[in-house]
Amino acid sequence: MIIDDRNRLRSDANLPLLSVEAEAARLAAVREQAAFDRRWDLRRPDLCHEWTGDRDGWMANMGRWSRARQQVRDELHSK
Numbered sequence: 001m002i003i004d005d006r007n008r009l010r011s012d013a014n015l016p017l018l019s020v021e022a023e024a025a026r027l028a029a030v031r032e033q034a035a036f037d038r039r040w041d042l043r044r045p046d047l048c049h050e051w052t053g054d055r056d057g058w059m060a061n062m063g064r065w066s067r068a069r070q071q072v073r074d075e076l077h078s079k
Contacts, residue, residue: 036076043072 003024007017047068051061 036073039076040069040072043075044068047071 003018003020006023007020010017050068051064054061
């Protein structure tokens with residue numbers, strides 16, 4: 001459903017209208033996050049060895065996990 005249709009329904013229900021610009025930005029962010037989540041699900045098995053199975057501790061492994069997620073995000077944006 002497009003934003004104009006949603007605003008028409010909101011108007012009929014006496015609800016405040018959505019900002020077209022803000023809603024378009026929100027929807028774009030949701031699409032981008034969904035694309036990242038799909039890519040992460042595919043790449044995670046290849047990368048999980050970096051933060052599992054060692055004795056470096058939680059903080060070091062969280063840093064590796066975060067770095068791996070950033071790597072996948074960079075891969076997604078470089079296309």
